[in-house]
Amino acid sequence: MLPNATDSVILGLVEGITEFLPISSTGHLIITTHLLGLDGDTVVGNDRKGRPMTLKDAADTYTVIIQVGAIAAVALIYWSQLSRILAGLAGKDPAGIRLLRNIILACIPPVITALAFKSFIKAKLFSVPTVAGALLAGALLMLFAEWWRRRSEAQAPATASAPEFTGADLTPLQALTIGFVQCLALWPGMSRSMTAMVAGYFVGLRPVRAAEFSFLLGLPLLGAAAVKDSLDGGSAVINAxxxxxxxxxxIIAFASAAVAVRFLISFLNKHGLTSFAWYRMALAVVLGFLFIF
Structure with a gap:
């Protein structure tokens, strides 16, 4: 059975809510398409090279395409940051140029790694058991990062007069470090936003600034993926x-992402990443009982 409007609303909600939260949108979407019965092997069309695409392929591509809605929400919320980049390109804001440089550097490692291992990742890692493993591994990484951040802040507390370290203040090496850590997110269930935030912790960004830099990194990475998948399999998605x-x-991805981003910034100010880590662990256990054991 082909997807209906209810399926689209559910997928849009899951995409928008989870895309920028540190809980893995890809992992949740794999689970959701499985529960909705959209992971079948019925052929619904061909890709750009004439290869057959199944309903599962079309559903996976659909979830990448609707990322554009979530991207638009972040671009609107953080338009002031994007305008600084534009001002930097016009020679009016040096910090804007540094921010653009750091975004580019942090995007290079995951892009190269994704291109090199795309076939392996799609063939071997897009399953519920691998997602459960990534959710658990990511949770442990988050708990360690939160412990490390709190210890570091206790040893060197920030002063009220000191300017806050932001994405524009990163050195090129620090930006590349965030990029290399983001490569872990190619394991579905790990979460691109989570790996970027955790890496941000390790290079000195406070939770909200790490999240904001993670959001900005998502614009080119997710945008490029959406364009590529639209060109490769857009006709099959339209058919399905x-x-x-x-x-x-x-539309649903746009609205839900806007709410999720606002929520995350407010939540991180008070609680950090710990609650998200416990959620990931609980979800991994549930998936283990339902689909693995």
């Missing part, structure tokens, strides 16, 4: 979902 359901998914 139809234009109406694609538009629904984009």
């Amino acid at each position: 979902f139809g234009w109406f359901n694609i538009i629904i998914g984009l």
Whole structure:
């Protein structure tokens, strides 16, 4: 059975809510498409090279395409940061140029790694058991990072008069370090935003600033993925979902991402990443009982 409007609303909600939270949008979408029965092997069209695409392939591509809605929400919320980059390109804001440089450097490692291992990742890692493993591994990494951050802040507390360290203040090596850690997110269930935030902790960014830099990194990375997948398999997605359901998914992803980003910034100020780590561990256990054991 082909997807309907309800499926599109659910996928849009899951995409928008989880894309920028440190809980893995890819992992949640793999689980959601499985629960909705959209992981079948019925052929629904061909990709750009004429290879057959199954319903599962089309659903996976659909979830990448509707990322554009989530991207648009972040671009709107952080337009002031993007305008600084534009001002930097015009020679009016040196910090804007540094921010752009750091975004580019942090994007290079995951892009190269994704291109090199894309076939292996799609063939071997897109399953519920591997997602459960990544959720658990990521949770442990988050707990360690939160412990490390709190200890570091206790040893060297920030003064009220000191300027806050931001993404524009990173050195090129620090930006590359964040990029290399993001490569872990190619394991579905790990989370790109989580790995960027954790790496941000390790190079000196406070939780909110690490999250903001993670959001900005998502714009080119997610945008490029959406464009590529649209070109490769867009016709099969249209055959399976139809234009109406694609538009629904984009709108729902936009609205839910805007709410999720606002929530995350407020939550991190008070609680850090610990609660998200416990959620990931609980979800990994549930998946283990339902789908693995």
